Amino acid sequence: MTASVPLSSASPLQTTTGGDPLVVLAALGALFVATVLSLYLALRLYRGYQDGGQPGMAALGVGLVLLTTVPMTLRVVLATVPGVDGTTRVLAVTASQLAGLLLILGVVYGGR
Numbered sequence: 001m002t003a004s005v006p007l008s009s010a011s012p013l014q015t016t017t018g019g020d021p022l023v024v025l026a027a028l029g030a031l032f033v034a035t036v037l038s039l040y041l042a043l044r045l046y047r048g049y050q051d052g053g054q055p056g057m058a059a060l061g062v063g064l065v066l067l068t069t070v071p072m073t074l075r076v077v078l079a080t081v082p083g084v085d086g087t088t089r090v091l092a093v094t095a096s097q098l099a100g101l102l103l104i105l106g107v108v109y110g111g112r
Contacts, residue, residue: 031072038068056107063107067100 045061071093078089 031076035069035072038064038072042069056110059103060107063100063103065100066096066103070096070100 042061042065045057045064049055049057049061074093074096075089078084078092
């Protein structure tokens with residue numbers, strides 16, 4: 001026979017925030033590097049467009065920024081804004097990623 005524990009006597013759930021400072025710094029460093037790289041790639045695409053490239057190169061750069069840089073920034077910024085719940089953050093990030101993907105797909109398949 002198995003004994004059951006009443007819900008009223010169960011210990012409350014405990015949550016933790018933060019984490020190992022080294023892991024947090026590594027995660028923030030990786031986020032920063034990814035952001036800088038995506039902006040660098042977008043800048044290279046824009047410069048290629050300025051040098052006589054097709055308009056799709058500029059759109060590809062914007063799509064890349066919407067797919068990578070904007071979601072990373074939204075995750076950090078919206079997590080620190082009081083009153084913004086998790087659902088709103090997820091919707092904002094997903095909408096940016098979807099817009100970026102649609103723009104990139106439009107460039108890739110628009111010329112055919």
